[in-house]
Amino acid sequence: MSEDSVEPAELKRSDIMQIEDDRFTADNVAIVTGAASGIGRATAIVLAENGLTTVATDVDEAGLDGTLEKAEEVAVEGEIHALPGDLTDDDEMDAVVEEAAQLGDIRFLANIAGMQHIDSIGDFPMDTYDMMHQVMLRAPLYLSKLCLPRMRETGGGVVGNMASVHGHYVTRDKVAYNMMKFGIRGLTRSIAAEGEGENRSFSISTGYVKTPLVMNQIEDSAESRGITEREVVEDVMLGQARTKEMMEPVEVGNLFAFGFSENARHLNGNDLLWDGGYTHTYE
Template structure:
């Protein structure tokens, strides 16, 4: 939504927003590990999965944000418990620890690789230390987490969901690290499907712009840089190619992860859920 001061604020998830799925596998004995769970899509996905009765292990480097995710689930009375497990996913010891912790809560059945970051700079000026960090957070960590959870998922008949993007289908300038990572996540998704032997599934989710702090925090700066209004940034810059002139909300994406993990997505294996309002596959 657009606030009175001209800013765009991330929405607050409510129980009415959540997709409720009738699935016998969605119960407290089955565990979902969610990265980037302190805010945005990661928080929304954690809450949606908890609303559907799963036990959720929520990880992020932001400890306070994780507590907020758990508290929001409690406020809304969601049946699934959310267990914060702070971790730096650029550290292999932390990754191993969080998988071990998740497996301690029940049958580790679902992994949602959502953690992400952004840096905007032309390729010939792009700082390689930033590139390395983005690669570690957005691609290496999902690969290693998938490796670590695979034995558990083979036993539980589980699934990996990866947060890709329209930028995993086509690219925009000045986002080389983000573009490369999102294309890589689609490759990871297909690799898991190829090696899952029909027991372990995988899928990716590709959206356009979502009302997350990562996105909304960029809007005022973009408006100032371009000398246009906040509304023009949203409608022309972000949604200019989209046929649906409204940004998605984090819960919309969380609902896609819940669907992808459910029995209703049995044949979704290596595929991509492209929910972009017509941004990538239409033109005028």
């Protein structure tokens, strides 16, 4: 691979942040959506390595198998259970939560699953909008509705939601994605408002992360613009950021682990804006 290309994400056990927390035990369960690849896969592995019984759910069953294989490859110490589920189907979400509850006390929920579609408002297909709304906003609300009472019964828990810099400002031709990310921050604050200090919530907003969705765009963008892959990342994707480097999925997984831990007990309704200076700086 040339020096002008961009290395794909590679999760190594040494990259996983180890957190001491009395609640990070096999008796407690974390549910992670979108766990078949990218940030969801990395988060499931990070949480398992930190001792939690982790339920990895996704509609992509082959991808979930890949998550289990990666966990075995890096020799995580905790258990990951793959439970396929469709986030557009309430019955399937009910089943995932019920099965997860048989494994221990549900204490943590990571709503990570996401989609992207690029089109102007005038051309945006409403069936695609409806799907994105179901996966990225309705499902996090419904899963929170199912899990929060169980968390309260066992002494309280935490919901972590995957937001984005697009939950702080918007770019053109991403109307549905922009709306979903602003909306997930609203859900995060609503959970905090009703949590009474027992159940808390947080969101994570990143810039570009080395997920398959992003990495698959780089080569085509480089070819179409007549520039190197690294120039696509540094000038096109990260042109507004101060840190000219994409995040690794495991770094985001580490943020979820930190947010779930007692180290973050005052993080409630807030957003972890981890964007390399993307949002609050400009030239």
